[in-house]
Amino acid sequence: MSVISSYRTRIRLSPERLVGGEVDPTWRLMEEAVQAAADELGGRVTDRITDYYGRVTVCDFAVVTPEFPRGVGVRVEPSGEVVFIYDHYGGYQRVGAEIRERIAQNYTALAVARALEQMNYSVEIGEAGGGRGEARAVVVRGTL
Amino acid sequence: MERDGSVEADFRGFVGDDCLEEAERLAGILARFGLEVDPVRARRKTPAEIEAETGVEEEERDRVPTRE
Numbered sequence: 780m781s782v783i784s785s786y787r788t789r790i791r792l793s794p795e796r797l798v799g800g801e802v803d804p805t806w807r808l809m810e811e812a813v814q815a816a817a818d819e820l821g822g823r824v825t826d827r828i829t830d831y832y833g834r835v836t837v838c839d840f841a842v843v844t845p846e847f848p849r850g851v852g853v854r855v856e857p858s859g860e861v862v863f864i865y866d867h868y869g870g871y872q873r874v875g876a877e878i879r880e881r882i883a884q885n886y887t888a889l890a891v892a893r894a895l896e897q898m899n900y901s902v903e904i905g906e907a908g909g910g911r912g913e914a915r916a917v918v919v920r921g922t923l
Numbered sequence: 924m925e926r927d928g929s930v931e932a933d934f935r936g937f938v939g940d941d942c943l944e945e946a947e948r949l950a951g952i953l954a955r956f957g958l959e960v961d962p963v964r965a966r967r968k969t970p971a972e973i974e975a976e977t978g979v980e981e982e983e984r985d986r987v988p989t990r991e
Contacts, residue, residue, distance in 0.1 A: 781934050781935055781936065781937050781942055781967075781968045781972075781973055781976070782934050782942055782943075782946075782965050782966060782967050782968060783931065783932070783933050783934070783965070783966050783968065784931070784932045784934070784946065784962055784964070784965040784966075785929060785930070785931050785932075785962070785963040785964050785965075786929065786930045786931075786932065786960040786961060786962055786963060787928070787929055787960070787961045787963055788928050788929065788930055788958055788959065788960050788961075789928075789958075789959045789961075790957055790958060790959075791957055791958075791959055792957050793957070804955075804956060804957075805956060805957030808956060808957060809957075859957075880926040880927070880928075883928050884924050884925070884926055884928070886957075886958070887924045887928060887930060887958060888924045890953055890956040890957060890958040891924070891930070891949075891953065891958070893956055894949055894952040894953045894956055894958075895949070897952055898945075898948065898949065898952065914925065914926050915926065916924060916925050916926075917924040918924075919924070
């Protein structure tokens, strides 16, 4: 039988960054997802964001782009839940959401790719859509 | 993987319930990588879709005659 299934996803990191003296794989994935989002949007990775008033908030990860210099932060709660924080006041709603969605989408794609690799699939990652007015989708293909 | 975080999985070329077992195994490994997945819906592919993917026509079986 072959099926097409849809899933809702939720990212939940290990509550601790270091487990047994090593960076937990979930934190490594988030680091990669954040770096990929920064590269895709011509930005950089940092550990802090600013708000409208210039106040600084330190985060576990943050992406700052030319379009949104205040940045989008990623904070990992003690439960492992991931919270995105940014100040979109003044017309930054769309760019802030785009960075947040990119990070989550990249994390999901990387997690699926790593999981398929562990299941001995050969994995390719590509993109679909993303043209003018079109939502970008990430496609992970696993072949046995 | 869509922008809203949803995922569509297209399982191809599996026989019997193999794809369901593989989907469960994948979900278990994804949880270890920090991604919890909740199934929203699943649709079994039509014989025509399977044939288009694999080039194998689903076998038509004759009805077994029964005695009234």
